[in-house]
Amino acid sequence: MVQVCLNGARGSADGVMVPLSPGAMARSAAEAVAAGATDVHVHPKTPCGQDSLSPRVVAATLEAVRARVSVPVGVTTGAWAEPDPLARVARIRSWTVLPEHASVNWHEPGAEEAAAALIDLGVGVEAGIWSGTDAAARFARSPLGPKVLRVLAEVTDTSPDTAEDSARALLDELGSASGRPVLLPGEDGGAWPVLRLAGRLGLATRVGLEDTLLLPTGERAVSNAQLVAEALIQYAGRDATRR
Template sequence: MVQVCLNGRRAGADGACVPLSPEAMAESAAQAVAAGATDVHVHPRTPCGRDSLSPRIVAATLQALRARVTVPVGVATGAWAEPDPAVRLRQLRCWTVLPDHASVNWHEPGAEELAARLIAMGVGVEAGIWSGTDGAARFTASPLGPKVLRVLAEVTDPGPDTAEASARGLIAELGDAHGRPVLLHGEEGGAWPVLRLAGRLGLATRTGLADTLLLPDGQRASSNARLVTEGLALYRSAAEGGDSSNR
């Protein structure tokens, strides 16, 4: 499985290729799926570009995406969209159009309550476990662990030379991850080393403009689809033992 994360917390200043409107997200998702992505993760945005969990914004985003793709579509529920856990929970309860899954960052306040509500609503939960936080410890002790859709192991170390070690440390912290599938990905300079590691370990992974604006050769990425194309090639090479960094 290769997920595409269309926009993350990027802004218009990061380039015109970052999709911010529902229409732009839908077009970018369609191209990425055509390139081989099998799942979509998106940050719904207000017209002014702010991350939002508003029922109206989430519905418009999901409807636009589902008009163009048939693969599962998920949204982020990070505290940056709404810092108050109680308000975040109220917004979720008012969603009229439901995503297939939603990420919940386990180190954030109110994570367990948020995850429990999503599960009760029939929405799959991606347990976001960030390196450098106590998310892994909280998750391994959580009674909700066996009920999540998968673990989204997020390596926040941006160092191209250190991200792989950070990824291995995070995987070790997760242990058996309650038996749930693990999707491993990195960010910025660590995005491609961690993706290669995911290929070598046979784990699901993700790529997209949310994680990196650059291709493996350092050139600027023109689209999410281009990142998916390059990511799949790199992932398959690593999985087949063609990754020179593993020799």
């Protein structure tokens, strides 16, 4: 599986190619799926470009994207969108349109409560286990571990020289990952080395403007679709710089 992460917490300052409105997210998702993405992760945003867990904002985003694609669509529940853990759970429970899955960052306060609320609603949980945090240890102790949809092993090391080593260390920390499938992405300078490692290990991965604005050559990406097309080449082990 190659998931496309359409926008993340990025905003207009990151470039016009980052989709911020429901319509732009829907168009970008459709292009990325046409390029080979099999799953979508998106951050619903307010009109001013801020990540939001508001039921109105989430519904508008999901309805727009689903009108253009037939693959599963997931959203964030990151604490930056709603810092108060109790309010975050209340927001989730107030959603009127549900995603197929939602990511929950296990190192954040209230992660287990957010995950439990999603599971109660029938929404799959991507357990976000970030490198450089105690999330792997917390997840290993969690009774919810076997109930999540998959583990999102997110490598936060942005150095192209060390990101692969950090990814391997994170996978070692995760061990059996409670028997759940693992999705392995990197960020910025670490995005492409980690994606290539995922290909070699046969793990699911993701790519998109949330994770990187650049192609492996260092050129600026013009769209999520371009990143997905390049990711499929890199994932298969063909180095684009030698084509």
